[in-house]
Amino acid sequence: MSEIQKKSTARAPFNNPDHDIVLRSVDGVDFHNFKLILSLVSPIFKDMFTLPQHESEPAVPVIPVAEHSTILYPLLLLSYPASGADPTFGTIDDARAVVEAAQKYEMDAILYRIGDLIVAHFLLARPLDVYAISCLTGWKHHARTAASRSLEIEGLVRPNSGFAASGMGAINASDYQRLLTYHYECGIAAQAVGKALEWLPSTPEISGMQMWGCIGCGRVAIGRRAIQIASFGKWTVTPWFEEYLDASGKELAARPCERTLLESASYNRAIAKARECLFCRIVVVHHHLHTFRTFYIAEVRKAIEKVELAP
Numbered sequence: 001m002s003e004i005q006k007k008s009t010a011r012a013p014f015n016n017p018d019h020d021i022v023l024r025s026v027d028g029v030d031f032h033n034f035k036l037i038l039s040l041v042s043p044i045f046k047d048m049f050t051l052p053q054h055e056s057e058p059a060v061p062v063i064p065v066a067e068h069s070t071i072l073y074p075l076l077l078l079s080y081p082a083s084g085a086d087p088t089f090g091t092i093d094d095a096r097a098v099v100e101a102a103q104k105y106e107m108d109a110i111l112y113r114i115g116d117l118i119v120a121h122f123l124l125a126r127p128l129d130v131y132a133i134s135c136l137t138g139w140k141h142h143a144r145t146a147a148s149r150s151l152e153i154e155g156l157v158r159p160n161s162g163f164a165a166s167g168m169g170a171i172n173a174s175d176y177q178r179l180l181t182y183h184y185e186c187g188i189a190a191q192a193v194g195k196a197l198e199w200l201p202s203t204p205e206i207s208g209m210q211m212w213g214c215i216g217c218g219r220v221a222i223g224r225r226a227i228q229i230a231s232f233g234k235w236t237v238t239p240w241f242e243e244y245l246d247a248s249g250k251e252l253a254a255r256p257c258e259r260t261l262l263e264s265a266s267y268n269r270a271i272a273k274a275r276e277c278l279f280c281r282i283v284v285v286h287h288h289l290h291t292f293r294t295f296y297i298a299e300v301r302k303a304i305e306k307v308e309l310a311p
């Protein structure tokens with residue numbers, strides 16, 4: 001306890017001996033600062049400094065604040081001129097506390113920089129938390145970026161998907177619903193891409209592909225549907241390719257992102273199945289499927305980009 005209450009001075013640049021104000025964090029760390037700097041960045045501090053000073057007060061006033069030094073340091077660093085490197089946040093909860101402090105002191109000018117830093121630090125590992133903070137703070141573009149990244153979370157729309165367990169406590173029901181709707185609609189849009197392949201380029205390379213050109217397995221057309229291929233018309237495809245389209249479509253519905261297609265087990269399964277056909281086996285099927293997948297990924301990306309996160 002005595003350790004916590006023992007006062008210390010913050011590290012540079014908040015140890016400047018020429019300071020004219022001290023902010024004392026709740027854990028007893030004194031941050032040397034300048035009234036002018038704090039006044040420029042925060043109307044709350046500006047108002048505070050215009051209050052008349054009591055005779056009994058020390059020459060350099062000490063203002064106790066409610067924030068911990070781990071929160072105060074990045075907050076003040078962002079508002080300090082020529083402070084050098086951007087601050088880092090220990091955890092997403094620290095980042096959220098810095099946002100709340102910036103809002104409390106009405107430091108609007110640095111709030112956006114905090115948002116950029118949060119995205120840079122936490123988007124890959126904690127997209128749901130970044131989404132929650134962005135919604136709370138009104139950062140629409142960051143919310144959209146985080147929602148897009150959250151598409152890589154498989155089955156987000158299912159109950160018990162781990163959404164609530166991710167530590168994102170403060171999200172309201174409508175923001176939560178918006179994210180689930182977005183994920184679901186992206187899944188529908190991505191799955192639809194493989195239902196008709198009219199988006200393939202109408203080139204000789206495409207028309208000559210084994211998936212719809214096999215004179216062996218591709219000719220067994222009974223009970224199988226024909227699919228639109230580029231502008232060539234509806235062609236019957238090989239069973240292994242049809243299976244690939246169905247399987248990858250279901251995977252995309254649960255996890256609508258490019259990585260799903262790159263990591264899909266159904267891709268290797270399709271190649272293995274193709275090798276069971278005497279005719280498909282002698283063609284470089286993996287090259288054809290690889291080329292197809294490149295177009296497939298691009299089209300899925302386009303389909304997802306058209307889906308809007310509700311405002």
Ligand SMILES: [Zn+2]
Pocket residue numbers: 214215216217218238277278279280281
């Ligand atoms: Zn075949």
